[in-house]
Amino acid sequence: MALELEMSLAKPATASNEVRPADAALSVHGLTKRFGERVAYEDVSFDVGCGEIFGFLGPNGAGKTSTVRTLGTLIAPTSGSATVAGVPLTPENGETIRHRVAIMPETPGLYLRLSVEENLSCFADLYEVDDPADRIEHALRAVGLADRAKDACGSLSKGLRQCTALARALLSDPELLFLDEPTSGLDPAAARDVHDLIRELRRRGTTIFLTTHRLAEAEQLCDRVAILNRTLRTIGPPEELRDRMFAHTLVVRVRRPLSSPGPTFSSLPSVDAWQEDACGSYLLTVSDPDVAAPATTRALVAAGADVMSISESQHSLEDVYLEFVDTDKEVERS
Amino acid sequence: MTISKRRVGAIFRKELHEYRRNGNIIYAMLVLPLVFLIQPVVQVFTLSASASSGLRHEHSLLYLLAIPALVPAALAAYSLVGERLQGTLEPVLSTPVRREELMIGKALAAFVPAVVVSYFVFGLFVAIVELFAQPGIAPALVQGPELIAQVVFTPLLAIWSIWVGMAVSARTRDPRTAAQLSILVSLPTVAITSLLALGVIPAILPVAAGFGAGVLVLDRLGLRMATAIFDRERLVTSAK
Ligand SMILES: Nc1ncnc2c1ncn2[C@@H]1O[C@H](COP(=O)(O)OP(=O)(O)O)[C@@H](O)[C@H]1O
Ligand SMILES: [Mg+2]
Numbered sequence: 001m002a003l004e005l006e007m008s009l010a011k012p013a014t015a016s017n018e019v020r021p022a023d024a025a026l027s028v029h030g031l032t033k034r035f036g037e038r039v040a041y042e043d044v045s046f047d048v049g050c051g052e053i054f055g056f057l058g059p060n061g062a063g064k065t066s067t068v069r070t071l072g073t074l075i076a077p078t079s080g081s082a083t084v085a086g087v088p089l090t091p092e093n094g095e096t097i098r099h100r101v102a103i104m105p106e107t108p109g110l111y112l113r114l115s116v117e118e119n120l121s122c123f124a125d126l127y128e129v130d131d132p133a134d135r136i137e138h139a140l141r142a143v144g145l146a147d148r149a150k151d152a153c154g155s156l157s158k159g160l161r162q163c164t165a166l167a168r169a170l171l172s173d174p175e176l177l178f179l180d181e182p183t184s185g186l187d188p189a190a191a192r193d194v195h196d197l198i199r200e201l202r203r204r205g206t207t208i209f210l211t212t213h214r215l216a217e218a219e220q221l222c223d224r225v226a227i228l229n230r231t232l233r234t235i236g237p238p239e240e241l242r243d244r245m246f247a248h249t250l251v252v253r254v255r256r257p258l259s260s261p262g263p264t265f266s267s268l269p270s271v272d273a274w275q276e277d278a279c280g281s282y283l284l285t286v287s288d289p290d291v292a293a294p295a296t297t298r299a300l301v302a303a304g305a306d307v308m309s310i311s312e313s314q315h316s317l318e319d320v321y322l323e324f325v326d327t328d329k330e331v332e333r334s
Numbered sequence: 335m336t337i338s339k340r341r342v343g344a345i346f347r348k349e350l351h352e353y354r355r356n357g358n359i360i361y362a363m364l365v366l367p368l369v370f371l372i373q374p375v376v377q378v379f380t381l382s383a384s385a386s387s388g389l390r391h392e393h394s395l396l397y398l399l400a401i402p403a404l405v406p407a408a409l410a411a412y413s414l415v416g417e418r419l420q421g422t423l424e425p426v427l428s429t430p431v432r433r434e435e436l437m438i439g440k441a442l443a444a445f446v447p448a449v450v451v452s453y454f455v456f457g458l459f460v461a462i463v464e465l466f467a468q469p470g471i472a473p474a475l476v477q478g479p480e481l482i483a484q485v486v487f488t489p490l491l492a493i494w495s496i497w498v499g500m501a502v503s504a505r506t507r508d509p510r511t512a513a514q515l516s517i518l519v520s521l522p523t524v525a526i527t528s529l530l531a532l533g534v535i536p537a538i539l540p541v542a543a544g545f546g547a548g549v550l551v552l553d554r555l556g557l558r559m560a561t562a563i564f565d566r567e568r569l570v571t572s573a574k
Contacts, residue, residue: 035571
């Protein structure tokens with residue numbers, strides 16, 4: 001019981017796909033944004049639980065940035081409704097919402113002539129934070145920039161500018177943090193630092209809405225992801241999406257081909273279909289690998305086969321993503 | 335409507351930091367006023383002592399009012415488009431800052447240097463006249479009422495130019511167009527001060543008072559106009 005409680009604290013919304021509205025940091029219903037004739041995104045609905053890291057995936061032009069800007073009250077939705085950090089998204093509530101959330105935009109947008117500290121100091125005052133000097137120091141330490149406080153932002157590398165923008169977003173200690181492609185254009189080491197920081201923020205209870213087209217990033221970090229390509233294509237924990245989209249496959253390698261593979265495989269529990277691939281391996285489509293794998297092993301041994309390996313082939317989130325995004329391309333072409 | 339002094343101050347300080355490190359702005363703030371100083375100075379030095387009696391009807395000092403009208407127009411015109419081009423407006427607009435606070439902060443940052451420069455150039459002109467002009471010119475030129483007009487009109491004209499500049503800035507995509515447009519819209523006030531200076535419009539107290547009242551009303555309307563034109567969405571999304 002105690003263990004269960006601990007686990008549910010550590011990974012708040014992973015367990016289920018549904019977020020109860022009362023727990024929602026973000027609740028979006030049928031949200032649509034058009035720029036004139038052009039649709040940025042359409043009929044998007046989802047909930048994000050408090051403390052969750054929610055990944056928002058999609059190709060360029062999918063509407064990710066427009067969604068972030070809408071939820072951050074920078075642009076008004078064309079239709080639909082949303083509740084952001086517990087506040088209904090209406091024009092009058094803009095200021096209240098902006099107090100509770102922070103956005104790290106796609107481009108850092110720093111004042112390049114000003115020092116890191118001057119940039120942050122301006123924003124600490126715009127958020128009217130208590131004890132700004134302390135907050136600034138804290139935010140700079142969090143992103144590892146404490147020793148660059150006096151440097152002009154124009155002299156920083158792209159990665160460090162990104163970190164400064166992240167520090168700026170942390171100043172107000174927001175309940176909900178929007179990160180719009182925070183690692184785009186960063187080298188792997190800098191990206192890993194940002195990932196560590198995101199995990200650290202989650203540990204402290206900040207809800208994070210992360211847009212990205214780096215699938216590995218989403219897979220590692222996010223409790224749940226949504227795939228957007230103007231409309232919302234799918235939503236769920238990464239591993240669940242994989243399972244939902246792709247049947248499990250066992251790859252069986254034996255030293256010599258089986259004499260009668262048909263009878264051997266088709267009678268096994270949980271094996272739905274089988275085929276032989278070009279390399280002489282057998283691919284079994286299974287509904288439950290935990291049942292199928294031991295049963296297959298026993299059957300092969302009983303049939304006198306020399307088993308080299310039995311493994312489950314892994315589909316990644318990338319496969320899921322490409323499945324959606326590629327289908328879309330075909331739709332566009334036709 | 336409550337205005338947060340702290341947020342206004344944050345914008346104001348940030349703008350001043352930026353000016354200080356932007357060579358172009360410092361250059362514009364110094365060169366433009368000096369250009370407007372040349373004409374009256376030349377005029378004064380070409381006058382002989384005997385001409386001083388005719389000077390009573392010339393109001394050369396009022397030429398210098400072009401400085402508070404045009405310098406802040408240029409500064410304010412840059413304020414929103416400039417940030418939009420740099421991509422720095424989106425983070426600012428995603429904070430709780432209100433548009434009035436942003437406008438007032440930016441306006442103050444154009445106002446203070448513009449007024450300081452105007453008074454400085456004006457003081458410089460008076461000093462030059464007092465020290466170097468032919469005897470008799472200085473008392474004829476530097477008269478009590480004109481000094482008062484200069485002191486009063488400088489901030490009034492600056493405020494109008496700033497609101498115009500910011501309104502233009504909120505709606506244009508290119509800083510140069512913004513600067514030209516807002517200088518253009520500020521010209522009518524400059525024209526009136528020039529007409530006063532040339533004596534076409536008599537520079538008598540009722541006229542000056544009427545003009546002053548007119549500018550004051552415009553100033554009051556200006557903030558409302560500029561904030562009404564200010565549109566968060568437009569400023570954020572046309573950044574590219
Ligand atoms: N201000 C705008 N005016 C017109 N179209 C826009 C504007 N902003 C975004 N769009 C369009 O909306 C779509 C979604 O853009 P965006 O939200 O930036 O996508 P993403 O962040 O996923 O790359 C794109 O087709 C883009 O061209
Ligand atoms: Mg984007």
